[in-house]
Amino acid sequence: MAEDVDGFAVVLGLLFGNEVLNDFGQVLLVLRVDVAKALEAFHEAAAVDLLSLVRLEDIGDFEDLLRLRIEMLLVAYDLLDLVYDHEIIIMKSVLPDIRSNNIQVVVRIKPEQGDISVDECDASVVTVADRLFQFDRVLPSSAS
Amino acid sequence: MGQPLIRNALEGFNGCVFAYGQTGSGKTHTLIGNNDGLLPKSLQFLFASADSESLVKGSYLEIYNEHIYDLLQDCACLQLREDPKRGTYVQDLTEVPMSNYDDALQLLRKGHNNRHIAATKMNSESSRSHAIFLIQYSTKRQQEKCDLFLFSKLNFVDLAGSERQKTSQTEGQRLKEASAINKSLTSLGTCISAIVESNKGKSIHIPYRDSKLTNLLKDSLGGNSKTFMIAAINPVHIAETLSTLKFADRVKQIKTRAHANKEYSGEELSKLQT
Numbered sequence: 001m002a003e004d005v006d007g008f009a010v011v012l013g014l015l016f017g018n019e020v021l022n023d024f025g026q027v028l029l030v031l032r033v034d035v036a037k038a039l040e041a042f043h044e045a046a047a048v049d050l051l052s053l054v055r056l057e058d059i060g061d062f063e064d065l066l067r068l069r070i071e072m073l074l075v076a077y078d079l080l081d082l083v084y085d086h087e088i089i090i091m092k093s094v095l096p097d098i099r100s101n102n103i104q105v106v107v108r109i110k111p112e113q114g115d116i117s118v119d120e121c122d123a124s125v126v127t128v129a130d131r132l133f134q135f136d137r138v139l140p141s142s143a144s
Numbered sequence: 145m146g147q148p149l150i151r152n153a154l155e156g157f158n159g160c161v162f163a164y165g166q167t168g169s170g171k172t173h174t175l176i177g178n179n180d181g182l183l184p185k186s187l188q189f190l191f192a193s194a195d196s197e198s199l200v201k202g203s204y205l206e207i208y209n210e211h212i213y214d215l216l217q218d219c220a221c222l223q224l225r226e227d228p229k230r231g232t233y234v235q236d237l238t239e240v241p242m243s244n245y246d247d248a249l250q251l252l253r254k255g256h257n258n259r260h261i262a263a264t265k266m267n268s269e270s271s272r273s274h275a276i277f278l279i280q281y282s283t284k285r286q287q288e289k290c291d292l293f294l295f296s297k298l299n300f301v302d303l304a305g306s307e308r309q310k311t312s313q314t315e316g317q318r319l320k321e322a323s324a325i326n327k328s329l330t331s332l333g334t335c336i337s338a339i340v341e342s343n344k345g346k347s348i349h350i351p352y353r354d355s356k357l358t359n360l361l362k363d364s365l366g367g368n369s370k371t372f373m374i375a376a377i378n379p380v381h382i383a384e385t386l387s388t389l390k391f392a393d394r395v396k397q398i399k400t401r402a403h404a405n406k407e408y409s410g411e412e413l414s415k416l417q418t
Contacts, residue, residue, distance in 0.1 A: 101401075103396060105373045108374055108375070114381075126389070137145075
């Protein structure tokens with residue numbers, strides 16, 4: 001268990017979060033983690049019990065597992081008491097091969113004014129009405 | 145997106161691009177544009193990359209009010225057929241050999257001009273049908289002492305936009321069209337959800353036969369195809385944008401089973417067969 005927590009502490013360090021408000025003014029915590037960096041961190045932390053469960057050809061399993069274990073850690077550290085709700089975004093920036101068998105989704109935004117923003121650092125993330133979505137590629141209106 | 149699609153096709157992989165989004169979000173513009181859209185650019189890249197042994201054929205059809213029409217020839221509506229080898233196909237659909245980019249562009253223009261388009265409150269040039277431009281590619285290569293034959297099909301699908309009667313304020317024929325469009329898009333959504341569940345290992349019926357659109361796109365959605373989806377969104381309409389992105393979020397979970405379509409013939413093959 002101690003090994004596990006150390007591993008998650010590393011992963012938690014890789015998370016970057018931001019707070020957004022829902023329609024009722026309640027604070028939502030949005031956490032994002034890069035799945036490839038998380039895998040690397042688990043290797044470094046020797047969290048072999050988790051890695052043994054991971055089949056790299058099916059990253060969906062790992063994402064679900066990662067999401068679950070991060071939630072467990074947030075509960076363990078009482079972090080969820082601070083917010084009304086939370087959302088965990090698993091990013092897959094450096095594992096493109098794993099999605100090569102999936103339908104690739106490209107979002108194209110019409111050059112009109114509206115409540116949509118594209119992450120400047122990551123051209124695969126789009127935010128609409130405080131909701132984050134990740135796709136294979138997002139083409140902002142400026143690039144359309 | 146166009147270049148990987150064409151590179152795959154040259155190696156015998158089927159491909160599909162479908163543009164989805166609400167009416168007026170820029171699907172047709174993205175795919176066709178003023179001859180600068182994804183499809184013309186892909187055709188340009190295809191003819192620049194194809195070898196001299198290649199044969200390229202083009203077809204163009206639309207699904208209007210749940211009937212299939214050939215956009216390259218005046219005729220009665222066409223029928224869908226199924227074949228163990230060819231999969232689902234449209235019987236008697238015109239297939240025009242294209243030898244260069246200009247041929248292809250001419251074909252594209254001819255078919256595009258025959259599409260059902262009408263003005264609605266939401267879009268002055270609203271596509272009232274789903275249109276599919278089909279490219280069939282085949283080539284022969286020498287590999288060791290064999291002839292290697294490669295075949296691929298590429299579908300470029302410009303879906304009609306989803307619309308709400310309240311906002312588009314359609315009536316009469318336009319309302320009938322909108323109803324057929326929304327019905328087939330609902331079938332598409334149902335199939336997508338079923339495929340996602342099926343990918344997760346659940347035993348579930350995928351209702352491809354519920355609409356002509358899903359029946360035709362069967363391979364592209366869950367079978368032998370490398371598929372791309374363009375989710376076109378218009379920031380002005382947040383509810384419709386969220387709906388499109390949620391749909392796209394489901395689509396991205398789908399795994400396809402693409403493999404190169406190839407056949408061998410020649411001396412080496414004869415040896416293997418004996």
